[in-house]
Amino acid sequence: MRSRMNIIISSGLLMTLLGSCGTSTSCPSGCSCNVNHTDCSDLNQLASLDSILDQLPFDASYLNLSNNNFTTVEPGSFSNFSDLLHLDLSRNLLSVVFPSSFSHLNKLQVLDLSENLLVRLPINLFSGLNSLTELVLRDNRLKELNPDQFKGLTELRRLDLSFNSLCSVPTHLLDGLQNLVWLSLMGNKLKTLQRTSLEPATALQQLLLDGNPWNCNCNLIPLKHWLEWIAYTGGSIDSANCSFPANLHGKDLRSIPMEMFRHCYPLYLETRNPSAAEGHQIPAGSAGDCMRQRYRPVSVRRATATVVVAGVVCGVVCVMMVVTATYGCIYAMLMAHEQQQLIEGNSQRQQPLMVAKEPEQDEKEDLMPTIGKGATECVAWMAFPPEVCV
Template sequence: MLLFAEELLQQHLTRMNILISSSLMILLSLCGTSASCPSGCSCNVNQTDCSDLNQLASLNSILDRLPLNTSYLNLSKNNFTIVEPGSFSNLRILTYLDLSRNLLSTINHGSFSNFSGLLHLDLSRNLLSTVSPSSFSQLNNLEFLDLSENVLVRLPVNMFSDLGSLTELVLRDNRLKELNPDQFKGLTELRRLDLSLNSLISMPTHLLDGLQNLVWLSLVGNKLRTLQQTTLEPATALQHLLLDGNPWNCNCNLIPLKHWLEWIMYTGGRVDSANCSSPSNLHGKDLRSIPMEMFRHCYPLYLETRNPSAAEGHQVPAEPAGDCIRQRYRPVSVRRATATVVVAGVVCGVVCVLMVVTATYGCIYATLVANEHQQLTHGNSQQQQPLMVAKEPEQDEKEDLMPTIGKGAEATECVGWMAFPPEVCV
């Protein structure tokens, strides 16, 4: 009986656990979802894809039916024309939002309020022409912002001032004609900035101030004719610079930029081509490969622009300026370098002196050898001459002797005559 009571109690507890578990699951599901997944959307855990719905539904009608635990939301390729303030206020854990390829024309204040956790925001390929100065004021953790392929002509000065965590900003393919010097103030963590395919005619001097982490910058396809070195110098970490597609005027004012580009490439950075449009003798040539000899006529002007005392009207001594030119601008051709010319002159002089000395020594040596050879030849000829020369008999004596030679008795007398005086030989 006792055992039966224990079994009943255990069954009852098991049923209670099942009921409690099911109740908790229902409560959790109700807390995590405000409604079912909108029609045409794909909901998977915390990711919702409502792209290319092909219907005239309003943005709010879709947002009202999204699960509250959505962290990834894709709303691209629709016909949304406006983002009303507070539209995404219920999606507090949203981290990724894609609103590209819509018909948005304006971003108002508060459109992305209460989005402290948003990390990625894509507003590209819309019709944005106006953006409120405080449109992104509450996106403190935003890391990626894409505003490319819109019709933006001007940007509010403090538009990005609160995006302290932003690492990549894309403003490609708009209609920007100018930028304020404080345009990117506060973007201390920015690493990539894309300003390509706009209509920029100049870059403010202090535009990149404070962007000490910027490593990639694109200015491709603008209308830049010149660019100051002082504009790029604050970006101390810059390693990739794209300048192609601009009508660069390669005059004297572009010399500092040329030096800066050479320094970036020397330190391992990458710079694409910067082809000159003017003057005519440099048309089509890459600024990076033009030798400094082509800018010799710019040296005095360049010194005046860099010397603050000259800018204030003070006279600069001519000799120090000349020394500065020789020290700062070394000719590209080594054959024309001053030190090379001096060394070559000294070497040539030494070689010429050695050649003269060698020729003189050769002449003297040849003269001495010839003289000694002549003396030796004369001495040998004297040694070969006999000391005594036999005297030939006179003609009369030859005639007297001719008959006596060959006779027997007379020959004996002749012999004796030759040995003794004639009076003895009778």
């Protein structure tokens, strides 16, 4: 009997201790609690977020609070849910969140804030979420983001910023997100995008840019080169269809030939002044702003190395032509000289034969009188008897 009383007292003390630690094992009305999976979506009641959280089990790892009428997240609302891995607050009426709204969620991996009324986000809203791998901010009213908005999210792999009202992407927004492989910027109001804003995401494999009013002028040349490089290295990009100018309306930025941007290069050359060479920034909106980038755009026909190589090749060809012509002239002169010597040698070898024959000719001339004399005598034989001719 005494042992049974001890067990009852021990159980009561244990429940008291658990209650003092803030542990809850109940499941609110309208929610579904299954092991560590808690679903409180579509409650259709006007209860506040905190009143619902007070009734939830604190050991939940998956918490779905979507499609309710929550308008704000108070500081420290989830401080008791340290084991939470997945938090879904989508399809609510959230317009106000505080820097410490998600404090103590060190293990959180997925945070879904899509389809709310968020216009601005506190700079330190996501600080401390070191394990976060996916952040969904789709379909809100975000107009701008702070460059340090996602600072510290080193494990982030997927970032959804689609269907907001973003007009620009800060240059250092993605700094430190070396594990980011998926990024969506579709459905915003982006007219231009700096290549340097995307380059920190070195692991990026899929980029969504459709649904923005892209102004395909000189400003987008660096982005065009970067998109072509990502596609060349095996990345996936949906499309960046131009809205301006009129002659490029509806065309994908990547498919536009560089000849359409040839007017940009004189402007780029004008900006290469001493101040720019020293690293001074060129004012935005100037002619040089259209070609500002971290790396020079690649153009085979205008590359300095190509010009140098072409000059060297042309020089070598010219030298070879001169050498060939010189060799031909020298060879012709040598052949002519050798032919002349050959002719002169033949003449010298034939000259003694002619001299040797001259005496014979003289002998013939010396014999001519004798022959003539005999002929006279023979003519006289015609009139005298044979004896006289003998």
